[in-house]
Amino acid sequence: MKFIAFVSAKGGTGRTTLAANLGVILARAGHRVLALDCDPQNALGTHLGIPPGLRLGIAEGSSPDEIIEYLTAQRGEVPCIPFGTRDRDDLQQAESTLLADSGWLMRRVLDVVPSGTELVLVDTPAGERVWTEHVLEMANVIVGVHLPDAACFATLPVMAAMLERQCRGRELKPAVWHVLNQMEPRSKLARDTEFLMRRHLGERLVPCPVPRDPVVGEAWAQQLPVALHSPTTGAVAALRELSEHLLTPLVDLQRHTAKVCR
Amino acid sequence: MKKAKLLQTPSITFAGGIARAVRLLAMVIAVVTLTLVVLTPLGLREQVSLSGMLFLVALVVTRSRHRLSTLMLMVMAITVSARYLAWRISATMSVESLDLMLSAAMLFAELYAFLILVLGYFQISRPIVRKPLALPADLRDWPAVDVFIPTYNESLEVVRATILAAQTLDWPQDKLHIFVLDDGNREDFQHFANDVGVGYFSRRDNRGAKAGNINAALARTNAPFVAVFDCDHIPTRSFLQLTMGWLVEDDRLAMVQTPHHFYSPDPLERNLRIFKTCPNEGELFYGLIQPGNDLWNAVFFCGSCAVIRRAALVDVGGIAEETVTEDAHTALRMHRRGWRTAFLGVRQAGGLATESLSGHIRQRVRWARGMVQILRVDNPLFGPGLTWPQRLCYLNGLLYFLSGLPRLIFLTAPLGFLLLNAHIFAAEPVMVLAYALPHLTFTLMATSRIQGSFRRSFWGELYETVLSAYIVLPTILALINPRLGRFNVTAKGGLITTSYFDWRIALPFLVLFGLNLTGIAAGLWAASTGRQQLDSVLINVGWATYNLIILSVAIAAAFERQQRRRHARIVLRLPAMVERSYGNTVACELSDLSLSGASLGHAGNEIERGEELHLTLRLGEESLPMPARVVSTKAGILRLELATLSPERERFLVRALFCRADNWIRWADERRLDQPVRSFLDISLCGLRGLIQLVVNSTTSNSTISRRYT
Ligand SMILES: Nc1ncnc2c1ncn2[C@@H]1O[C@H](COP(=O)(O)OP(=O)(O)OP(=O)(O)O)[C@@H](O)[C@H]1O
Numbered sequence: 019m020k021f022i023a024f025v026s027a028k029g030g031t032g033r034t035t036l037a038a039n040l041g042v043i044l045a046r047a048g049h050r051v052l053a054l055d056c057d058p059q060n061a062l063g064t065h066l067g068i069p070p071g072l073r074l075g076i077a078e079g080s081s082p083d084e085i086i087e088y089l090t091a092q093r094g095e096v097p098c099i100p101f102g103t104r105d106r107d108d109l110q111q112a113e114s115t116l117l118a119d120s121g122w123l124m125r126r127v128l129d130v131v132p133s134g135t136e137l138v139l140v141d142t143p144a145g146e147r148v149w150t151e152h153v154l155e156m157a158n159v160i161v162g163v164h165l166p167d168a169a170c171f172a173t174l175p176v177m178a179a180m181l182e183r184q185c186r187g188r189e190l191k192p193a194v195w196h197v198l199n200q201m202e203p204r205s206k207l208a209r210d211t212e213f214l215m216r217r218h219l220g221e222r223l224v225p226c227p228v229p230r231d232p233v234v235g236e237a238w239a240q241q242l243p244v245a246l247h248s249p250t251t252g253a254v255a256a257l258r259e260l261s262e263h264l265l266t267p268l269v270d271l272q273r274h275t276a277k278v279c280r
Numbered sequence: 281m282k283k284a285k286l287l288q289t290p291s292i293t294f295a296g297g298i299a300r301a302v303r304l305l306a307m308v309i310a311v312v313t314l315t316l317v318v319l320t321p322l323g324l325r326e327q328v329s330l331s332g333m334l335f336l337v338a339l340v341v342t343r344s345r346h347r348l349s350t351l352m353l354m355v356m357a358i359t360v361s362a363r364y365l366a367w368r369i370s371a372t373m374s375v376e377s378l379d380l381m382l383s384a385a386m387l388f389a390e391l392y393a394f395l396i397l398v399l400g401y402f403q404i405s406r407p408i409v410r411k412p413l414a415l416p417a418d419l420r421d422w423p424a425v426d427v428f429i430p431t432y433n434e435s436l437e438v439v440r441a442t443i444l445a446a447q448t449l450d451w452p453q454d455k456l457h458i459f460v461l462d463d464g465n466r467e468d469f470q471h472f473a474n475d476v477g478v479g480y481f482s483r484r485d486n487r488g489a490k491a492g493n494i495n496a497a498l499a500r501t502n503a504p505f506v507a508v509f510d511c512d513h514i515p516t517r518s519f520l521q522l523t524m525g526w527l528v529e530d531d532r533l534a535m536v537q538t539p540h541h542f543y544s545p546d547p548l549e550r551n552l553r554i555f556k557t558c559p560n561e562g563e564l565f566y567g568l569i570q571p572g573n574d575l576w577n578a579v580f581f582c583g584s585c586a587v588i589r590r591a592a593l594v595d596v597g598g599i600a601e602e603t604v605t606e607d608a609h610t611a612l613r614m615h616r617r618g619w620r621t622a623f624l625g626v627r628q629a630g631g632l633a634t635e636s637l638s639g640h641i642r643q644r645v646r647w648a649r650g651m652v653q654i655l656r657v658d659n660p661l662f663g664p665g666l667t668w669p670q671r672l673c674y675l676n677g678l679l680y681f682l683s684g685l686p687r688l689i690f691l692t693a694p695l696g697f698l699l700l701n702a703h704i705f706a707a708e709p710v711m712v713l714a715y716a717l718p719h720l721t722f723t724l725m726a727t728s729r730i731q732g733s734f735r736r737s738f739w740g741e742l743y744e745t746v747l748s749a750y751i752v753l754p755t756i757l758a759l760i761n762p763r764l765g766r767f768n769v770t771a772k773g774g775l776i777t778t779s780y781f782d783w784r785i786a787l788p789f790l791v792l793f794g795l796n797l798t799g800i801a802a803g804l805w806a807a808s809t810g811r812q813q814l815d816s817v818l819i820n821v822g823w824a825t826y827n828l829i830i831l832s833v834a835i836a837a838a839f840e841r842q843q844r845r846r847h848a849r850i851v852l853r854l855p856a857m858v859e860r861s862y863g864n865t866v867a868c869e870l871s872d873l874s875l876s877g878a879s880l881g882h883a884g885n886e887i888e889r890g891e892e893l894h895l896t897l898r899l900g901e902e903s904l905p906m907p908a909r910v911v912s913t914k915a916g917i918l919r920l921e922l923a924t925l926s927p928e929r930e931r932f933l934v935r936a937l938f939c940r941a942d943n944w945i946r947w948a949d950e951r952r953l954d955q956p957v958r959s960f961l962d963i964s965l966c967g968l969r970g971l972i973q974l975v976v977n978s979t980t981s982n983s984t985i986s987r988r989y990t
C-alpha cells in the first residue's frame with residue numbers, strides 16, 4: 019500500500035481537485051484506490067459523491083467499525099473516507115491527540131483501510147498544519163501542487179523546508195513531485211513562472227502541467243469527476259499523463275524525463 | 281582512443297613479414313587464376329555451363345548476409361563482366377566501317393560502365409558506420425564554432441528557419457557565433473539578422489560565388505571551427521554535439537560531413553509518387569558511398585551540413601574557387617595536404633529539395649560540370665599527397681558525372697541494328713546471349729546486394745537517363761575548357777501552382793522514346809518479311825523495350841505535379857492541446873505540422889470551422905500557445921491554419937519542426953532491401969502510368985508550358 023499525499027503551502031491550488039480526479043483516473047486504470055481526506059475543510063468527499071455535512075470521518079469521533087461499514091456501503095468508483103464535520107472544539111481536541119501521540123493517525127488509518135488497497139490518495143490542509151505533518155510522515159509519494167503565479171513561486175522555499183524537515187531521518191525517503199496546476203499557457207507570466215520553477219525544481223517538477231479549464235469547476239458543481247464529465251479535454255489528458263508519471267518507478271522516470279527534455 | 285586510430289588508418293597492418301608474404305602469395309594466385317578465367321575463350325556449351333555453375337554458386341552465396349559473401353559476389357561479378365569484355369573485344373569487333381564505328385562506341389560505353397563498376401565496388405568494399413564521439417566532460421574544452429549560412433537569392437522565408445534553428449544549437453552560447461553570409465546584399469536579411477541577433481555579412485561583389493562568399497567571411501571571423509549550412513538546410517539542435525567529438529579528438533581531422541537530408545520530395549519523388557517509399561537519388565551517396573569513402577579517408581565535403589577546421593581551410597587557401605563544385609575540390613586539396621576527413625551518417629539537418637525537374641537537372645549539371653573541371657584542373661590521379669585508394673575514390677566520384685554519353689549510347693545502341701542494319705556484335709546471337717546475359721545478371725545481383733536498402737535496381741539507370749542528355753555537352757565542354765561556365769544557384773522553396781507537363785525538359789526523352797519505338801517496329805517488320813534473322817531482331821527489340829521502359833519513367837518524371845502547400849508538412853506525432861476562446865481545453869494528437877499549419881486528431885467534436893483558438897505544443901519542458909484558425913474538421917481531423925507568428929513563436933515552431941535531435945533519424949527506417957524483380961515491376965508500372973498520362977494529356981491539351989514560381 020502506497021500513500022500519495024497532496025500538499026501545498028498556499029490554499030486553493032487544487033490539491034483536493036487533483037486528489038479526487040487522479041483517484042478516479044487511477045481507479046479506471048485498474049488500481050485499487052482509496053481517497054482519504056485529512057483536511058478539516060472536509061471537501062474531498064464533495065468531489066466523490068459524498069453529501070456534505072456528514073459527521074462520519076477519519077477525525078477523532080467516529081469508530082473504526084462505523085467507517086468500515088460506511089466504506090463498504092459506498093458505490094462510487096473511488097471509496098472515500100471523509101474528514102468528517104467537526105466543530106472548533108472537536109478539531110482542537112483532535113489536534114491535541116495528534117500532538118500527543120505521533121502514531122495515532124497511522125494506526126487509525128490502518129484500522130480502517132480495506133485490505134487489498136493499493137493506493138491511498140490523501141488530501142491535506144494548506145500550509146504547515148499538524149494534520150499535514152502527520153500525513154507526510156506516512157506518505158510514500160508527496161505531490162506538491164502549485165499555481166503558476168508569483169505568490170506560489172515565493173512559497174517554494176517554505177515548502178522545500180517543510181519537506182526537508184519531514185524527510186530528515188526517515189529510512190525510506192518518499193518520492194517528491196511537484197505539479198503545476200491551472201496552467202494558462204497563453205499568459206506570459208504563467209509561462210515565465212513555469213520556467214523559473216523548472217529551473218528551481220528540475221526534474222522534480224513533472225513535465226505535464228495541468229491546464230486551467232472551466233470544466234473542472236463545472237464538473238465539480240455537478241458532482242462528477244472531470245474524467246467522466248468531459249473526458250476529451252486537455253485537462254483530463256494532462257491528469258492522465260500525471261497519473262502515469264506519479265507511478266513510474268524512479269529510475270524509469272529519470273530516463274523518461276531525460277527523453278522528454280531532449 | 282584506440283578505436284579512433286583504427287578507423288583512421290585504413291591499411292590493416294599485420295604483425296610479421298610472414299603474414300604479409302602469405303597474403304601476397306594468395307593474391308598472386310588469385311589474380312593469375314582470375315586472369316585465366318577471364319581470358320580463356322570458351323565455346324557456347326562450355327560458356328553456358330560455366331556461367332550456370334557460377335550462377336548456382338552465387339545463389340548459395342547470396343543467402344548469407346555476411347560481408348564476405350558480398351565481397352565474393354563482387355569478385356564474381358567483376359570476373360564474369362571482365363570475361364564478357366574480353367570476349368567482346370577479341371571476338372565481336374567487326375571490320376566494316378559503320379559496324380566498327382558503332383561497335384567501338386558501344387565498347388567505349390561498356391568499358392566506361394565496367395570501370396565505374398569496379399571503382400565503385402572498390403570504393404564501398406567496406407563502408408564504415410562511424411558513431412559520434414563523446415565530447416570532453418569539461419565544457420571549457422569545447423572549442424568555439426562559427427556557423428556560416430551562405431545565401432544569394434533565396435527568399436528570407438526559406439532562410440529564417442535555418443537562422444532560428446542555428447541559434448538553438450546545443451553549444452555553449454559564448455562559443456557559438458552565427459553569421460548570415462548574404463551575397464544578395466538584401467536589407468530584409470540584414471534587418472532579420474539584427475532582430476534575432478545573429479551576425480550579418482555582405483559583399484560588394486560576388487566574386488567566387490559561394491566559395492568566395494565563405495572565404496570572405498573566413499577573413500572576418502576567427503573561431504577554430506566553421507560549420508556550414510546551405511541556407512535551406514535546417515540543423516537539429518544536436519548537430520554540433522554529435523559532430524564535434526571527432527574533431528576535438530583528432531587534430532588532423534579537417535572535416536566531418538553529415539548527410540544532406542530532404543524532408544520535401546524532390547521532383548522525381550513527387551512526380552513519380554515514390555516519396556518515402558523508394559530511396560531517392562541521394563540516399564546511395566550518403567548511405568553507402570560516403571561511408572565507403574570513409575574507410576579510405578576520402579570523404580568529400582558536400583558544401584553543407586559539415587564542420588570544417590579553420591586551420592585546414594587556411595592551409596589550403598580557403599574554399600576552392602576555381603571550380604563550380606567548390607566543396608569536393610576543397611576536400612581534395614585538404615587530402616593532398618594530408619588532412620583527414622570523416623563522415624557521420626546521422627541525419628542532423630533537414631532541407632528542401634529542388635522544386636522542379638528542370639531545377640533538379642540544372643543543379644546536377646552544375647555538379648557534373650564542376651566535377652569534370654576538377655578532373656581537368658586538379659586531376660586526382662596525378663599530383664602530390666594522395667594515397668592510391670583516395671585517388672581511385674575521387675576518380676570514381678568525378679568519372680561518374682561523365683555518364684551522359686555512355687548512357688545515350690546504351691539508349692540508342694539497338695537502333696544501330698534495328699534502323700541502320702549495323703552489326704554491333706559481329707557474333708552469333710546465341711553467343712551474345714551466352715556472354716552478355718551472365719554479365720548483366722551478375723552485375724544486377726551484386727549491385728542489388730551491395731546497394732541494399734539505399735537504391736533500388738534499375739533506378740540508377742533512370743537517374744542517369746534523366747540527366748544524360750543534359751550533361752553530355754556541359755561535361756564535354758568542361759573537359760575541353762574547364763574555365764567555361766559560372767556557378768548557378770539552385771532554386772528552392774518555390775511552389776508549382778498548377779500541374780503541367782514540362783515538354784521542354786522531356787523533349788530528349790520523347791525523341792529517344794520515339795526512336796526506340798520506331799526501331800522496334802522496323803525490326804519486327806524486317807523479321808516478319810524475312811529480311812532479318814529473328815533471333816537478332818528479338819535481342820535488339822528486347823533491349824529497345826527496356827530502353828522504352830526507362831525512358832517512359834523519365835517522361836513521367838516531367839509531369840510536374842502541383843504543390844499545394846506553402847510549407848512542407850512534417851509528420852510529427854506529439855500530444856498537443858487546443859484552447860478555445862472560453863478557456864476550454866481539448867486534448868489532441870498532432871499528426872503533422874508545418875510553419876503555417878497543423879493537423880490534429882481529436883475526439884472533442886464541438887469545435888467548428890472558422891473558430892479562432894490556440895494550439896499549445898509542448899517541447900520538452902516548454903510549451904507555447906499559437907493562435908490559429910480552424911480550416912476544417914472533417915473526419916475527426918482538425919486542420920488549423922496558424923496566424924502570423926511572433927519571433928518567439930516562430931522560433932519555437934522551428935524547434936518543434938526541425939531541431940529535435942531525433943527529427944530525421946527514423947526517416948528511412950521502413951525501407952526494405954532491394955529486390956530486383958519487384959523493382960523492375962515497380963519501375964515498369966511507373967513508366968506505364970507516365971505513358972497513360974502522356975496520352976491523356978496530349979488529347980485533352982490543357983497542358984501548360986508556363987512555369988510559375990511564387
Ligand atoms: N485545472 C483547473 N482548472 C480550473 N479550475 C481548477 C483547476 N484545478 C482546480 N480548480 C479550481 O480551483 C479551485 C480550488 O481547487 P481545490 O479546492 O481543489 O484547491 P485546494 O488546494 O484543495 O484548495 P483549499 O486550499 O481550499 O483546500 C476550485 O474552485 C477548483 O474547481
Ligand SMILES: [Mg+2]
Nearest residue numbers: 033034057061
Ligand atoms: Mg482542498
